[in-house]
Amino acid sequence: MAETILVTLIIFSSIFGIIFTFLTTRNKERLALIENGADAKLFNSGKKYSFGQFILNIALLAVGVGTGVLVGAMFENAGLEEGVAFSSCIFIFGGIGLMVSFFLNRKLDKEDH
Structure with missing residues (x-):
């Protein structure tokens, strides 16, 4: 205690x-x-980070993690070990989701200027 x-x-x-x-x-x-x-x-020279960009990042991260869980379950059913299948797919697809959000945020910033 x-x-x-x-x-x-x-x-x-x-x-x-x-x-x-x-x-x-x-x-x-x-x-x-x-x-x-x-x-x-x-x-005040830094770029302001909008609430919409934050929500977009979180949403695409969640979509990536959810996709990683689904693909991990498929890999587990195919014979891969459970811990390896889930953790690797979650990190891979979560990273892909964050990369997509980065490029979408950059594209939206270019359209604003």
């Missing part, structure tokens, strides 16, 4: 420490750039 609590505290304190360090370092860096005369537009 005590080990579980200790591990949980260590995990959450590590996550908090990483996020805190990232945010304070970013803030100090931005303040130093502003003090040296950098333009504030420098911080």
Whole structure:
């Protein structure tokens, strides 16, 4: 019981420490750039990620994983070991789904500009 609590505290304190360090370092860096005369537009130069693109990524990943499960079941019925069939097909088809979403997002970005 005590080990579980200790591990949980260590995990959450590590996550908090990483996020805190990232945010304070970013803030100090931005303040130093502003003090040296950098333009504030420098911080907003990144591409905004829309909610539609996020949903498209998740949807195509889910379709890929679902297809991987189906193909894994077919491979299992064909005689391949269960763990190998399912895990390999899930990763392969999930990766294909993410690649398709990447190219679709890139095509949609080109159409917007």
